[in-house]
């Protein structure tokens with residue numbers, strides 16, 4: 001089934017000028033970037049986006065990291081895009097990520113792990129709606 005998922009290229013990757021390199025892996029995996037913009041997340045946007053983690057010990061660190069430099073928010077489209085992108089990203093902890101995945105190639109640590117991808121189709125819809133209007137997505 002053709003799906004859409006939500007992606008963030010995180011500050012560790014944009015700081016290292018890796019936007020194009022990450023996008024090359026995404027596109028080589030057969031996912032189409034149907035919307036994309038570079039933005040600086042506000043503290044409120046980061047706190048809302050990661051609301052589900054607000055009781056975790058790393059929440060403060062996570063919000064600080066996500067707001068320290070620009071991110072690139074994206075909508076990716078393709079066959080089983082949610083699961084496919086999670087494969088392409090690799091495990092949350094780059095030390096456990098498979099060869100060829102974005103996190104294995106580029107990520108520094110479990111916190112600074114280069115990319116985010118939605119974990120379900122429902123969350124993809126919710127996350128896309130936080131950053132994009134329908135007319136910004138050109139499939």
Ligand code: CMP
Pocket residue numbers: 053058061062092110111112113115116117
């Ligand atoms: P993401 O997929 O964006 O969703 C939650 C994020 O929390 C995750 O990627 C990591 O960046 C971050 N995270 C998860 N576990 C830890 C941890 N143990 N320490 C710091 N950050 C973490």
